[in-house]
Amino acid sequence: MERAEAGATEVTRSSPRRLVLAGAVLAVLVAVPVVLGAYPVTTMTRMLAFAVLVLSVDLLTGVAGLPTLGQAAYFGAGAYTAVLVGLHLTSDAMAQVAAGLVAGLVAAAATGWVAVRARGIVFLMLTLAIGESVHQVADTWSAVGGSNGLAGMPPISLFGSPLLASGFVYWWVLAVAIAVFAGVALVVRSPYGRTLRGVRDNEARMRALGYRPALARYGVFCLAGAVAGAGGALWVAQARFVSPGDLGFEVAALALLSVVIGGAGSLWGPCLGAALVLLVRDNLSASIGGHGPLVLGLVFVAVVFLMPRGLAGAGRGKGPRRGRGKGRGKERPS
Amino acid sequence: MADVLSVRDLRAGYAGSTVLDGVDLTVPAGGVVALLGRNGAGKSTFVHTVMGMLKPYSGSIRLGDRELAGAAAHTVARAGVAIVPQGRRVFAPLTVAENLRIASTRGRDGWTPERVYELMPRLAERRDNRGDQLSGGEQQMLAIGRALLRGPRLLLLDEPSDGLAPAVVDQVAELLEGLRGEGIAAVLVEQDLHLAFRLADEVAVMQKGRIVHRSSTADFRADRARAHALLGVG
Numbered sequence: 001m002e003r004a005e006a007g008a009t010e011v012t013r014s015s016p017r018r019l020v021l022a023g024a025v026l027a028v029l030v031a032v033p034v035v036l037g038a039y040p041v042t043t044m045t046r047m048l049a050f051a052v053l054v055l056s057v058d059l060l061t062g063v064a065g066l067p068t069l070g071q072a073a074y075f076g077a078g079a080y081t082a083v084l085v086g087l088h089l090t091s092d093a094m095a096q097v098a099a100g101l102v103a104g105l106v107a108a109a110a111t112g113w114v115a116v117r118a119r120g121i122v123f124l125m126l127t128l129a130i131g132e133s134v135h136q137v138a139d140t141w142s143a144v145g146g147s148n149g150l151a152g153m154p155p156i157s158l159f160g161s162p163l164l165a166s167g168f169v170y171w172w173v174l175a176v177a178i179a180v181f182a183g184v185a186l187v188v189r190s191p192y193g194r195t196l197r198g199v200r201d202n203e204a205r206m207r208a209l210g211y212r213p214a215l216a217r218y219g220v221f222c223l224a225g226a227v228a229g230a231g232g233a234l235w236v237a238q239a240r241f242v243s244p245g246d247l248g249f250e251v252a253a254l255a256l257l258s259v260v261i262g263g264a265g266s267l268w269g270p271c272l273g274a275a276l277v278l279l280v281r282d283n284l285s286a287s288i289g290g291h292g293p294l295v296l297g298l299v300f301v302a303v304v305f306l307m308p309r310g311l312a313g314a315g316r317g318k319g320p321r322r323g324r325g326k327g328r329g330k331e332r333p334s
Numbered sequence: 335m336a337d338v339l340s341v342r343d344l345r346a347g348y349a350g351s352t353v354l355d356g357v358d359l360t361v362p363a364g365g366v367v368a369l370l371g372r373n374g375a376g377k378s379t380f381v382h383t384v385m386g387m388l389k390p391y392s393g394s395i396r397l398g399d400r401e402l403a404g405a406a407a408h409t410v411a412r413a414g415v416a417i418v419p420q421g422r423r424v425f426a427p428l429t430v431a432e433n434l435r436i437a438s439t440r441g442r443d444g445w446t447p448e449r450v451y452e453l454m455p456r457l458a459e460r461r462d463n464r465g466d467q468l469s470g471g472e473q474q475m476l477a478i479g480r481a482l483l484r485g486p487r488l489l490l491l492d493e494p495s496d497g498l499a500p501a502v503v504d505q506v507a508e509l510l511e512g513l514r515g516e517g518i519a520a521v522l523v524e525q526d527l528h529l530a531f532r533l534a535d536e537v538a539v540m541q542k543g544r545i546v547h548r549s550s551t552a553d554f555r556a557d558r559a560r561a562h563a564l565l566g567v568g
Contacts, residue, residue: 191435194428198436202424207407208385208417209437209484 029174033167043283045170045238047275052134052231053251054258056224057182061256062265063188064220069252070127071113073106076247078232080144083242093172094323097233098289104229105222107134111121112221114195116214125163128334131252149243160230166238173234180230185267187223190280196220254281257296261303263310269272272311290321301302335400338488339384344393344403346383349458353379355543361488364517368524368534368551370565374539377523378420381490384521385417386410397488415488420493420523422473424480425466431475435514437457437483447473450479454509471502475509482513489520495529507532527565531555539564 033041053075060066078100085099115126139147155162163169198206199213236242254277262273285292307314337359347353353376361367366485369377375408386407395403425433434447451458454475495503524530537554
């Protein structure tokens, strides 16, 4: 019998307790600019934008079973597009997010059809290659600033009013991040989400039920690209600058690390992981002699050994991580 | 009666090796054919090849008038073939209800999860339990229910008694007997001869990738010497 794995971090039904908890978290997030200064608020804004990227990685890795190192490419496509829109067309925040989303979607649609034919380590390497190729293009193409990136983007505006205070930019990024999170959660709970989990857990069985797994994977790859693109647009809404460093391997690796730390497939866990990773990298690192990467490595090792299901699965025992062992999705007569 | 499944000179195997070496088999509409044979004879390979999960080297697989040899599994499934795989292979992280809904999305011919629940009340009781929280018998019922939701013309049952306690096998047998009135043709691969004889109209015996005997179940049971020669039992 293809035995069950833990899956405790799976997105599950809403319960009153969960809704209350979500409401409390939301209230705290909304209150951030009221109680904290400008610097922590900009840090939180970056965390939210990065969490949207991580959400796209979780959609692929945790829900569809496609561990990826390529989402930074679509994040970068969204970021560059939003900055270009901001520099040359409009400072409207909604237009920039829409443009970033479409850029991520188009880039994923153009590259995904090849990638989704592979699984496991081959898929991981293909997405790494896509990410590195896009990074190389950004690093060398003068039209997008080459290694200097693009700077000088004016502040974003909403309904014609520029958002000059960091708190307003934070609220905008928070609102979009919540909308994206809700959209992704709805997809995961929809029949399509069920199809993705079925493909992840037993591809051969889904074929025998009349599904085409490659199409399902391509769809989620495009969707994840769009989500990452929106994340990129949110990233530059606060930074007003983009450079090749924003879509490099380090970003892709940190996003995947956030998913592992947070608990693949739970959506909210990886968002928490994203906050933790950025906190260590950008804030704690300076106060510990620049040893942030070392701390992240230790956190990773600790999570793997102590919380195999990540933060989202903490307290549910040390059962095996949702397995994707050899031969997963394959069936052969005995 | 017209044949639902008509297989001619089917050859298939793995990585160049030949497991099915010219199989001929027909299944009449509404009929149940038990495919018997020793381990390694090619029974499960036959089922997987018909389902499109293994591409044949050559030969013909016709479902009614439609040629399906070499077609992808999703095409075969949409044509009206469903499989209850060996080992059940339910989706462990999904609930019973989700396991059924994932099959009923593309279901047809009046099969709905509610109808499956009526047929198998035990599944209704456990509809919110995950697949891996079910007993072996419940998982087998779920696998059968999932296959029925495809509205199949042909059901491929690969060792439905595998790993089940005798009392549970009896429950599964009752369930499958109850389906006889639905007019679904079936190929039953089974090591448990009592179950095979109870459910099948006809018996086909496979040896070394070929069908070497075909008769009615009653005739097969009547000749113990032949059963012993073919299967080593009787």
